[in-house]
Amino acid sequence: MDFGGLALDLTQLDAPLPIWRVSSRAEDWSETALLVAESGGRLVSLWASDRRQGASGSFTVSAAYATSSGLLCFELPLDGAHMSYPSLAGIFPCALRMQRAIADLHGLVAEGAEDTRPWFNHGAWPEDRFPLRRDFDGAESFPACQVRDYLFVRVAGDGVHEIPVGPVHAGIIEPGHFRFSVVGEKVLRLEERLGYTHKGIEKRFESLPAQAGYRLAGRVSGDATVAYAWAYCMALEGAVGGNAPERARWLRAMLLERERIANHLGDLGALGNDAAFAFGLTHFMRLKEDWLRLNKRLFGHRFAMDRIVPGGVALDVDAPGAAWVVEQCDAVEREVRTLRRIYDDHAGLQDRFVTTGRVTPALAKELGLTGLAGRASGFGHDLRADLPMSPYAELQVRKASHSNGDVAARVFVRFEEILESLRLIREIVTALPPGEVLAPLPSLEEDGFGIGWVESWRGEVLVALETEGERIRRCHCHDPSWQNWPVLEHAVMGNIVPDFPLINKSFNLSYSGHDL
Amino acid sequence: MWKTLIQIVKVGLPAEAPPVLPAADAGEARRIEAEVLAVLGRALTIREVDAGSCNGCELEVHAVNNVYYNLEGYGIKFVASPRHADMLLVTGPGARNMAVALKRTYDATPAPKLVLAVGDCTRDGGIFGETYASAGGVGGIVPVDRFVSGCPPEPIEILRGILAAVKAGQQRRDV
Ligand code: SF4
Numbered sequence: 001m002d003f004g005g006l007a008l009d010l011t012q013l014d015a016p017l018p019i020w021r022v023s024s025r026a027e028d029w030s031e032t033a034l035l036v037a038e039s040g041g042r043l044v045s046l047w048a049s050d051r052r053q054g055a056s057g058s059f060t061v062s063a064a065y066a067t068s069s070g071l072l073c074f075e076l077p078l079d080g081a082h083m084s085y086p087s088l089a090g091i092f093p094c095a096l097r098m099q100r101a102i103a104d105l106h107g108l109v110a111e112g113a114e115d116t117r118p119w120f121n122h123g124a125w126p127e128d129r130f131p132l133r134r135d136f137d138g139a140e141s142f143p144a145c146q147v148r149d150y151l152f153v154r155v156a157g158d159g160v161h162e163i164p165v166g167p168v169h170a171g172i173i174e175p176g177h178f179r180f181s182v183v184g185e186k187v188l189r190l191e192e193r194l195g196y197t198h199k200g201i202e203k204r205f206e207s208l209p210a211q212a213g214y215r216l217a218g219r220v221s222g223d224a225t226v227a228y229a230w231a232y233c234m235a236l237e238g239a240v241g242g243n244a245p246e247r248a249r250w251l252r253a254m255l256l257e258r259e260r261i262a263n264h265l266g267d268l269g270a271l272g273n274d275a276a277f278a279f280g281l282t283h284f285m286r287l288k289e290d291w292l293r294l295n296k297r298l299f300g301h302r303f304a305m306d307r308i309v310p311g312g313v314a315l316d317v318d319a320p321g322a323a324w325v326v327e328q329c330d331a332v333e334r335e336v337r338t339l340r341r342i343y344d345d346h347a348g349l350q351d352r353f354v355t356t357g358r359v360t361p362a363l364a365k366e367l368g369l370t371g372l373a374g375r376a377s378g379f380g381h382d383l384r385a386d387l388p389m390s391p392y393a394e395l396q397v398r399k400a401s402h403s404n405g406d407v408a409a410r411v412f413v414r415f416e417e418i419l420e421s422l423r424l425i426r427e428i429v430t431a432l433p434p435g436e437v438l439a440p441l442p443s444l445e446e447d448g449f450g451i452g453w454v455e456s457w458r459g460e461v462l463v464a465l466e467t468e469g470e471r472i473r474r475c476h477c478h479d480p481s482w483q484n485w486p487v488l489e490h491a492v493m494g495n496i497v498p499d500f501p502l503i504n505k506s507f508n509l510s511y512s513g514h515d516l
Numbered sequence: 517m518w519k520t521l522i523q524i525v526k527v528g529l530p531a532e533a534p535p536v537l538p539a540a541d542a543g544e545a546r547r548i549e550a551e552v553l554a555v556l557g558r559a560l561t562i563r564e565v566d567a568g569s570c571n572g573c574e575l576e577v578h579a580v581n582n583v584y585y586n587l588e589g590y591g592i593k594f595v596a597s598p599r600h601a602d603m604l605l606v607t608g609p610g611a612r613n614m615a616v617a618l619k620r621t622y623d624a625t626p627a628p629k630l631v632l633a634v635g636d637c638t639r640d641g642g643i644f645g646e647t648y649a650s651a652g653g654v655g656g657i658v659p660v661d662r663f664v665s666g667c668p669p670e671p672i673e674i675l676r677g678i679l680a681a682v683k684a685g686q687q688r689r690d691v
Contacts, residue, residue, distance in 0.1 A: 124612035125648050141648050147616050167617045170596035173575050175614060197568045199611045200649035207645075219643055222572025222668065266578065279520055282525065285582035292579065302670065303572060342519050501587045512570045515611075 008032075008449075010072075014238040016249075016389035017490065018070025019451050023060075026085075029076050033063065033091045041067040042368050042381075043092035044453075045462050045478035046099065048106040050134045051077070059108055061085045063095075064451070064462060064478075070387060071453055073464070078108070087113040094368045094483045104200070105132040120195040120515065123148040131203050155181035155189050160282055167196045173500075174511035178500075185496040190489045197515040205475035210236055210444055210467045211310055213475060217463060218305050220477045221513030226252075226259040227456030228463065228477065229308040235465035235475075236310050238450030240293045242441035246433045248312035250391045254325075254428045255304045255313075257421040260457035261332070262291050262303075264414040269406050272343065272410060274502040275352035283339055287332055294328055312438035320410075322429040329422045336422075340415050353408035357491040357503030367490065370483040371459020373507050374378070376413045377405035383455035395424055410506040444470050458510065479513030549582075559591040560682060562632075563625065565602035567618045567654050568611025568644075572668040573635040577605065580671040592678060596674040598622075603681065605674075606658065609637040609644040610651035622658045632681040633660045634674055636667045643667070 008028075010020040024032070033043070044064040051057040053054045065072045076085055087110035088095040099110035100119035107130035110118070118127070125131065125142050160183055160308075167175035177193040201220060205213055217232035218225040230252050237243060244252070265288040272280020292302040297306050299315045307315050317325065343349055359369060361378035369379055380401040384392045402409035402414035448467040453460060459480025466474040484507055492503050564577055581587055581594065595601055598621045606618065636642040638654045646652025654660060661684045664677035666667070 120613075122613045131648050136648075138647055141646070167614065167622050168565055168598075172574055172581075172594060174566050174569070174571055175617065176572065196613045196617070197566070197608065198613050198649050199568045199609055199612050199644045199646065203647060203649075204644060216643055219570040219572065219637070222570040223575060225572065266575075279524070282583055283523065285578070286527070289579060289582050289584050296670075303575065303668075305572070338519070338523060339600040340525060340634075387615075401579065502569070510571065511566075512568075515613075 001193070012284045013073075013449070013451055015234060015382070015451060015453075017387050017453055019073065019074045019238075019453065020070060021075065021449070021451075023077060026076060029074075030088070030091070031088050032074055033065075033088050036065045036067060036072070037091050039067065041065050041072075042370070043088065043095055044071065044460060045464070045482070046095050046102070047464065048102045048108050048132070048480070049466060049474045049476075050106065050132060052134060059083070059106065061102070061108065062464065063088065064464070066381070066460070071451065075453060079100040083087070083107065083508060084109040084111045086111050088435050089113050092368060093366070094486060096485065098482060104130075106130050107133065117151060118148075120198045122150070122195055124198075131200060136203070138200070138207055145203030145427040150193060152179045152191050152193070154508065155187070157183075159183050160188065167415040176511050180497060180500075182388050182497060185498070187237070187492050187495055187497060187500070190492050190500075192485055192489060194485065194511060195515050197512045199516070201516040204473060205472045208472055209470050210239070210448075210465070211441075211470070213465070213472055214309060215306055217475070217477060218308075220516065221479055221481075222303065222305075223263055223508040223510065224259065224456040224461060224479075224513065225303050225305045226255045226308060227454045227461050229306070230256060231310055231452030231454040231461050231463040231477075232465070232475075233310050234452030234454065235450035235463045236452075236467075237441060237454070239465055239467050240441050240444050240450075242311055243439065244312045245436045245439050246390065247316075247435045248437045248439075249389075250428050250432050251313045251315065251317065251437060252308055253395075254317070254425055255299075255307065256426045256454070256456070258291070258304070258429070260421050261418050261425075262288055262295075263358065263457045263508070264418045265291065265336075267505060268339075268343075268411065270415055270504065270505050270508075271353075271407070272349065273350050274505050277346065277349050280339070280343065280349075283335075287335055290328070294324060309438070311441045312436070314438070316437050317429060317432065322432070325429045326426050333419065333422050336415070337416055339428050343411070350408065352499070352502060353411055354406060356407045356499050357476070357495060357506060358404070358406045359487055359491050361403055363490060364405060367487045368483045369487045371455075371480045372400075372413050372417065373398055373410060373484055373487070374459070376402045376409035378403035382462055383453065391428065395427055397424065398483055407502055447473070456480070458508070461513075463501065468509065477513075477516065479510050481509040481511075484509050485514060543556050549676060553660065559593055560603060560678070561593050561595045561601050562603045562605050562678070563595055563598045564605045564607070564622070565618055567606050567608040567614045567638075567657070568650065569608035569635060569637065573607035576668045576671050577607070577634065580674045582671075585671055585675060587675070596669050598624040601625050601629070603632055603678070604658070604661065605632045605634055605678075606638060606654050606660075607634050608654070609641040610654040611659050612649055612651055615651060619655050623685065630662075630681050630684075631658055631660045632662050633679055634664045634677065636665055638666070639663050679687060
């Protein structure tokens with residue numbers, strides 16, 4: 001295939017979406033990135049694998065790019081003693097932290113990167129040991145290691161002071177550290193420090209049989225458990241050449257849309273609360289609870305954890321179940337429309353939402369903002385609409401979009417997406433194709449490779465899986481929060497400190513999904 | 517404003533609705549309330565600390581704060597600072613990067629402090645195990661009064677766990 005002037009020897013992967021893989025030379029690495037950027041593509045994920053095997057094999061760095069014709073997985077094998085690769089951060093700024101993570105976990109250095117501070121290694125393991133190398137034993141630990149200091153960027157000037165927040169926050173949220181440099185109430189700069197929830201998920205995968213990895217994938221970020229389990233199963237099914245039956249694919253989509261609605265409901269409530277409108281929290285959380293209870297009743301788990309399994313799903317919906325689902329969708333739609341009118345008419349709430357935490361379309365494009373936040377900033381991609389696989393192709397997803405990029409726009413997108421997902425769920429359960437929900441996968445004999453790519457409620461998640469017989473050799477999970485965390489630093493600039501929780505919640509990024 | 521009021525009136529008091537607890541447990545809510553008061557004689561304040569969870573447990577800790585479970589009605593309240601807390605509610609496998617923060621939060625909590633560890637991974641690391649990055653449970657970082665099983669435990673289990681920890685703490689002090 002000719003890719004923007006580069007003749008690439010692409011292999012199409014076995015996947016329900018167009019995904020291409022190519023192994024290439026060092027000289028094409030940066031040029032490909034530039035071509036992708038120029039043609040409007042974006043960097044989805046960047047990761048490394050240790051493919052050394054005795055004297056053969058090598059470290060490989062992989063970049064996954066989203067282009068208009070699909071996903072391009074571009075692999076760069078590093079030769080021999082070469083422990084570095086050209087930095088992509090000059091072309092795709094979101095690559096910076098991913099490169100810092102690769103340095104911590106693989107000991108591979110990005111040449112020319114400005115920021116080389118450790119990212120995940122806060123001091124829990126020695127700086128010269130790299131957990132994702134093959135020779136690192138997963139059970140090894142280093143109790144004698146001490147937390148190391150971290151050099152935050154200092155802002156100097158008259159009247160500037162710092163507010164350190166976290167890692168333990170005031171609410172019921174995940175841990176991370178925020179360093180605000182402020183003048184009076186105004187935020188000049190925010191610097192995030194993440195990695196506190198790093199628990200070695202990717203190393204843990206290496207001790208699991210490939211058939212069992214979906215459970216761990218479903219706990220990369222609990223609020224997106226369905227999206228991750230689906231992405232993992234898609235990757236595994238691609239690696240072994242298996243396929244989930246049609247009915248299972250429809251049921252997976254139903255679960256994904258239910259997950260989207262559950263999270264949007266919770267966040268819309270929390271957004272009201274953060275703007276001192278506790279009524280919103282009370283009512284949206286009530287709807288969310290009803291929603292989760294029906295999950296429990298129908299699927300046996302409130303978040304449908306472990307219900308998407310390799311080869312299909314571990315649930316089914318019968319006629320009475322479908323009727324309950326439709327009935328609940330109708331009821332939730334009525335209530336959401338009422339609550340939306342209340343939000344829209346509430347002057348105090350709108351005063352807090354409008355113009356707050358703005359990310360302009362130009363900035364969104366430059367920094368690669370993704371998911372619902374991207375769609376609220378006029379940088380709207382949504383895999384369900386752009387590269388629809390079954391059943392989304394039949395369902396014709398209407399993509400929500402707004403261009404103001406403020407908290408109000410993200411609220412708008414969430415309301416729109418709830419209504420659209422309610423429509424999708426109703427259509428799915430009324431048009432469920434008949435048949436099996438599970439088709440056992442062929443057994444794994446040779447080495448396999450597969451990619452899963454799914455539009456979670458937050459944005460696109462990606463799972464890249466390398467198998468070795470029945471076992472996992474490498475499993476990389478990517479959360480859209482990688483792209484959006486750095487943009488949050490820009491979104492709060494010039495806002496007042498008390499608006500930070502509101503802005504933060506309007507994105508609601510994952511710590512665990514990022515920290516792994 | 518009137519729309520807000522109409523909605524409030526229309527929805528009424530969901531905390532009284534029957535699906536709050538399974539039929540067999542009817543009356544348990546009242547019992548929890550009575551016991552919290554009997555044991556503590558006042559409200560119970562809780563500070564939550566995520567020690568590396570997947571955030572699934574946080575979803576349920578949020579849920580236990582929704583109107584159905586009527587938490588504040590029992591005199592149980594989540595607070596923003598460990599210095600205001602009687603109990604730490606800890607989740608996650610004990611990410612090593614969180615060990616110092618968790619320990620310091622514990623130290624900042626006034627005695628007598630209770631620790632409730634919520635979720636399978638707080639016990640032994642659960643699905644994350646014990647690795648270079650996970651301590652394999654939070655018990656090695658802070659003393660735990662009570663564990664709540666589940667991945668994630670449902671809100672009603674968290675509520676039961678809170679009560680059990682209060683009782684366990686009471687017995688610990690009595691001896
Ligand atoms: S117990 Fe389960 S849901 Fe809770 S943090 Fe651990 S893995 Fe996530």
